[in-house]
Each structure stands twice: as C-alpha cells, then as structure tokens.
Amino acid sequence: MKNINKWEPQRFRLDKKGKIIGPYIDKIIGYAYKNAIENFAKGKLTDLGCDIVPYYHFYKNLVTENICIDIRNDKNEISFLDFEADLNEPLNLESNSFDTILCSDVIEHIRKPYDLFSEITRVLKPDGHLIIGVPFLYCVHDSPHDYHRYTHFMLREFCRINNLEVIKLEAYGGIPEILFDLTYKAVNYYNFPMKKIICNILEGTGKLFYKIKPVRKFSDLSKPIFPMGYILVAKKI
Numbered sequence: 001m002k003n004i005n006k007w008e009p010q011r012f013r014l015d016k017k018g019k020i021i022g023p024y025i026d027k028i029i030g031y032a033y034k035n036a037i038e039n040f041a042k043g044k045l046t047d048l049g050c051d052i053v054p055y056y057h058f059y060k061n062l063v064t065e066n067i068c069i070d071i072r073n074d075k076n077e078i079s080f081l082d083f084e085a086d087l088n089e090p091l092n093l094e095s096n097s098f099d100t101i102l103c104s105d106v107i108e109h110i111r112k113p114y115d116l117f118s119e120i121t122r123v124l125k126p127d128g129h130l131i132i133g134v135p136f137l138y139c140v141h142d143s144p145h146d147y148h149r150y151t152h153f154m155l156r157e158f159c160r161i162n163n164l165e166v167i168k169l170e171a172y173g174g175i176p177e178i179l180f181d182l183t184y185k186a187v188n189y190y191n192f193p194m195k196k197i198i199c200n201i202l203e204g205t206g207k208l209f210y211k212i213k214p215v216r217k218f219s220d221l222s223k224p225i226f227p228m229g230y231i232l233v234a235k236k237i
Helices: 024-040 113-123 152-161 175-189 195-211 213-222
Strands: 043-048 063-070 098-104 124-135 164-172 229-236
Touching: 024 098, 024 124, 024 164, 024 175, 024 195, 024 229, 063 098, 098 113, 113 124, 113 152, 152 164, 152 229, 175 195, 175 213, 195 213
Parallel strands: 043 063, 043 098, 098 124
Antiparallel strands: 124 229, 164 229
C-alpha cells in the first residue's frame, strides 16, 4: 500500500481495546466486516475497490502484504493505490496470486458482476478466501454508478458458477438499522432549520439503540428478511 505511513482511520475507528467507536451504523457494518476479516484474512491480500482503505487496521497485522487497487479518486489528497484499475475491465493481475481478496461495497457498482467474480476467482490462490460485502436495503449512492442490489441467493449463485465454496454468508442489520439509517440520511440530505440539532438527536438515539437488548434482538429476528446488507466469505476450491 502506498503512503502507508500517512494512513489514518477515517470511518471505522477503534479504541485501545480494539472496539469500534463512532456512529451506530458504523458499528453495525464495521463489526460485520471486522469479524470476517479477523477470521479469514491471511497472506498476500488485495483490497479491490479500496477507496480510503477503511478496513486496513482490521487486517494489517494478519497479512504479509496488502495491494490496494481502485480507480483513482481525485477528491482524496493522498493516494494509497498500488494500481489504478477499472474493475469493470479484466484485472491486470497474475492468476493464483492472492491468498485473500477483500471487496467491500464494490460489486453493486460493477456493470457486469459475473465478469468481476470470474476475475476474482482467477487471481485467487487455491484455498484462498474471498471476503465480500454488499448493501441491500440501502439508499442510492455514488450516483450514477450504482447498478445492483443482491440477495444471498444471488451471492450463492455467483459462488456456484465460479466453483467457490461458501464458508460464511450472513446478513447484517435489520429493521431497526434500516429505519434509523434511512431516517438519518433523509434528514441529512435536505437543508432546513434545526437540521444539525435533529441529526445530533438521531446520532444519540442510534447509540442508545445499540445498547438496548430488545432492539438488537429485533434486529437479529428481522435481518433474514430485511437485511441492511451481507458479508460473504468464500474459498476457492
């Protein structure tokens, strides 16, 4: 990763005990990725569609090397990219060259996801792991390059076609997280009086939700049908 000495966590921040701190939704999404990464990341890893490399501190002590790949984003002053690449095109990478491939919140932005899955399988080593996350009940983002939403059925189909063994496929978030996230984003989207105050109230409400066991139980019961997103871990056979 280029400019590794300049990297700082910009979304998923950890306290001294390794717990995620920050907004409600960041905790929900962050822990979903953190658990998958800490259990399956190893060896030589490529972070496909890495952007600001938000999960680096989850895997930095687990891998021997991390290669960051994405389209160059000029809005970021510091580039961590080792290679610039359009993930809609074939990857200029050697076959069987990575132990781990992380692809977080990327494939909904890919016009032809079948092609990307095929390329991912090609460059993944035998017995290597793919860790991929996708949103489901989530607002349009990175417009106009937001093309798809996937169910767990489609994620399994991608794996079946490419001879990948599904190791883990779990939903994250449920009705409480979805309602909170959509409400917060809707309020934050429009400019109106007292907007900042309402956003602060919502952020406080989110932190309270995270600590209430009945809310978390309702989330667990509802997320199989109303998931906020999915985390998939698959192994190349």
